[in-house]
Amino acid sequence: MPLTTCPDCNRQVSDQAPTCPACGRVFKKQKQPPQEGCFLQTLNIGCLVVLGIIVIIIFIIIIASFK
Numbered sequence: 806m807p808l809t810t811c812p813d814c815n816r817q818v819s820d821q822a823p824t825c826p827a828c829g830r831v832f833k834k835q836k837q838p839p840q841e842g843c844f845l846q847t848l849n850i851g852c853l854v855v856l857g858i859i860v861i862i863i864f865i866i867i868i869a870s871f872k
């Protein structure tokens with residue numbers, strides 16, 4: 806079983822352990838494959854929001870120019 810060093814107490818603990826058995830520090834999970842996907846999804850949603858705002862602004866300018 807691979808070991809990792811606890812950053813708080815510098816003890817060797819299993820990297821499978823959710824918390825350090827010595828000091829109780831909660832470890833972040835090493836495996837994080839969905840984060841990149843989530844980031845891309847957030848980016849896409851952000852792009853859509855920005856695109857929507859730009860379209861609304863253009864729409865308002867077009868309507869205002871007709872008056």
Ligand SMILES: [Zn+2]
Nearest residue numbers: 811814825828
């Ligand atoms: Zn510790």
